[in-house]
Amino acid sequence: MDHQLAIKALALLSAGVIITQVMRVFLSPHLSSYKHIPAPKQGNVLFRLLYEPRVPEIEAWMDKIPHSGLIRYYGIFNRERIFIASPDAAKDLLGSANSYKFIKPELQWILANNIAGHGLLIQEGDEHKEARKRFNPTFSPAQMKKWFPRLWGTTIETMNGLEKQVQQNTVAAPDTTTKGSMRGVTSILRLVSAASIDMIGHFGYDVEFKTLQNLSKRRSQLKETVEDPKPAFGRAYIEMFKTTRRGQLTLNAASLIGPKIALALPIPAVKTIHGIMGLVRRTAEHIVTTRERSISCKSEGLDTDMLTMIMGMDHFSHAELVEQTVHFLAAGTETVAGSTCWAIHLLSRHPEIQHRLREEIRANVTSPYIAGKEAVSESQFTNLKYLNAVVEEVLRFHSINTLLWRTCIEPATISGVPVTKGTAIVFSPWALNRDPAHWGPDGRVFNPERWLNDPSGGSEHPYSFLTFGGGPRRCVGEQYARNELLCLVAGLIGRFQFSPLNPYKESDEGQEIGDNFALTIFKIYSGWKLQVEQVPGW
Numbered sequence: 306m307d308h309q310l311a312i313k314a315l316a317l318l319s320a321g322v323i324i325t326q327v328m329r330v331f332l333s334p335h336l337s338s339y340k341h342i343p344a345p346k347q348g349n350v351l352f353r354l355l356y357e358p359r360v361p362e363i364e365a366w367m368d369k370i371p372h373s374g375l376i377r378y379y380g381i382f383n384r385e386r387i388f389i390a391s392p393d394a395a396k397d398l399l400g401s402a403n404s405y406k407f408i409k410p411e412l413q414w415i416l417a418n419n420i421a422g423h424g425l426l427i428q429e430g431d432e433h434k435e436a437r438k439r440f441n442p443t444f445s446p447a448q449m450k451k452w453f454p455r456l457w458g459t460t461i462e463t464m465n466g467l468e469k470q471v472q473q474n475t476v477a478a479p480d481t482t483t484k485g486s487m488r489g490v491t492s493i494l495r496l497v498s499a500a501s502i503d504m505i506g507h508f509g510y511d512v513e514f515k516t517l518q519n520l521s522k523r524r525s526q527l528k529e530t531v532e533d534p535k536p537a538f539g540r541a542y543i544e545m546f547k548t549t550r551r552g553q554l555t556l557n558a559a560s561l562i563g564p565k566i567a568l569a570l571p572i573p574a575v576k577t578i579h580g581i582m583g584l585v586r587r588t589a590e591h592i593v594t595t596r597e598r599s600i601s602c603k604s605e606g607l608d609t610d611m612l613t614m615i616m617g618m619d620h621f622s623h624a625e626l627v628e629q630t631v632h633f634l635a636a637g638t639e640t641v642a643g644s645t646c647w648a649i650h651l652l653s654r655h656p657e658i659q660h661r662l663r664e665e666i667r668a669n670v671t672s673p674y675i676a677g678k679e680a681v682s683e684s685q686f687t688n689l690k691y692l693n694a695v696v697e698e699v700l701r702f703h704s705i706n707t708l709l710w711r712t713c714i715e716p717a718t719i720s721g722v723p724v725t726k727g728t729a730i731v732f733s734p735w736a737l738n739r740d741p742a743h744w745g746p747d748g749r750v751f752n753p754e755r756w757l758n759d760p761s762g763g764s765e766h767p768y769s770f771l772t773f774g775g776g777p778r779r780c781v782g783e784q785y786a787r788n789e790l791l792c793l794v795a796g797l798i799g800r801f802q803f804s805p806l807n808p809y810k811e812s813d814e815g816q817e818i819g820d821n822f823a824l825t826i827f828k829i830y831s832g833w834k835l836q837v838e839q840v841p842g843w
């Protein structure tokens with residue numbers, strides 16, 4: 306009897322779940338309180354049940370659909386999304402009036418918490434406000450100035466690494482007409498990822514990960530020991546963030562089944578992630594513990610690296626410091642490496658811009674072969690008008706963040722529309738950064754020229770440039786990231802000429818060489834290669 310009852314209860318429960326899901330999929334759109342917001346025609350729900358619209362499609366909607374700042378569309382399982390389609394709407398969402406009423410959604414939270422640690426990006430409310438207050442001074446102008454020469458030192462190491470790679474992959478004998486220049490087909494991906502890891506190691510923790518130096522070593526030579534996990538860290542970290550087509554498919558699948566289930570699957574990719582994250586946490590633990598031992602009491606001069614400054618503020622517990630360390634390693638590396646690669650991709654496709662930039666760099670920055678590593682200053686680079694215009698345009702045109710997400714937790718108003726708890730909001734740095742309605746008819750053209758005589762680049766609304774987000778949750782590392790890009794782009798373009806292998810198959814957008822999977826950054830596939838020629842003389 307009990308058995309039969311249990312079966313009946315299970316059948317009832319299953320029927321309930323199925324009915325709720327069917328209602329959710331088919332009926333909830335008709336009951337939506339946002340029906341007055343313009344929406345695209347997306348076709349029959351059955352054909353798009355497992356489909357999440359991506360940026361190019363959303364950009365097309367922004368062009369075609371008359372709107373007052375918001376567009377409504379349906380994503381996976383026919384879930385409703387409210388899309389932020391104007392800078393004013395972005396200000397309502399991200400600005401200080403509403404920022405804390407919208408939180409990062411569960412999917413992003415779980416992924417970030419597992420892969421990037423519990424840190425600023427996913428902290429909310431007062432916990433975030435208090436933590437952010439402590440981190441802001443670590444990115445002060447004085448800190449930026451102080452750390453700049455170190456960034457240039459790592460850049461020179463990167464240039465020397467690429468020089469070796471080109472020599473090892475030479476496709477043509479040294480050409481006498483260009484005074485012995487070397488030309489090869491190679492990839493810059495691992496090098497710039499390694500550089501970004503070493504850079505955050507210096508600035509954040511005053512440690513040497515030696516990732517660039519270790520790139521050519523065998524894995525077996527880079528062993529983690531009880532005393533020091535760092536030697537194995539950099540290479541493993543590069544491996545974890547490597548983007549392959551198969552990996553992106555796995556991520557797509559993970560978004561269907563949900564991150565909790567995805568991260569518990571007994572498959573090799575998940576095992577690798579957990580294995581590497583174990584190493585990352587041990588590395589963070591080692592960095593924090595070592596520093597705690599060396600700073601036994603508060604003393605003068607605690608303004609060196611980020612961790613030392615944070616520890617001097619007596620706000621975070623040991624466990625929190627470890628989590629924030631894991632977090633900054635993630636937030637500060639792939640973002641910069643990705644943006645650098647997109648810069649090189651775009652410049653390889655625009656030889657005239659590349660040439661002009663090289664001339665400016667060579668005329669104003671002493672050749673690294675001649676000058677010592679420390680012979681540069683931040684102002685020397687921020688004064689290079691064309692370099693700054695190019696970097697700004699790369700960041701505008703090719704924001705690595707394609708779609709970012711929020712969930713409403715408290716009633717708010719966006720573009721005059723009352724938004725209720727539970728509403729899913731999507732905004733797109735990529736789409737708003739290039740919207741012709743605000744940037745002019747050439748908004749979707751890569752054109753550094755726009756920044757040369759106009760510091761606004763042509764769009765004066767501060768929320769029309771969202772590469773670093775906006776409001777109280779704007780990227781805390783923005784200026785450091787900009788400085789890293791100034792150095793890496795100047796160093797790479799100063800010494801090398803880059804050309805695409807397949808100029809006619811590729812585009813400036815780069816969807817052929819990267820993936821704009823909606824929930825992550827727009828990353829380049831690990832097989833991406835270029836023609837690289839060393840231009841003698843610098």
Ligand code: HEM
Nearest residue numbers: 425426636637640641644709772773774778780781782786
């Ligand atoms: C080109 C490089 C970078 C880009 C494009 C970028 C972009 C962003 C964006 C868009 C956000 C806001 C996300 C949102 O609102 O959902 C953000 C937040 C954040 N970024 Fe960056 N970032 C970059 C580099 C860095 C670096 C170098 C660091 C650290 C050294 C860093 C640390 C952070 C942190 C901690 C947050 C969370 C801030 C908060 O919520 O208070 N980022 N970043």
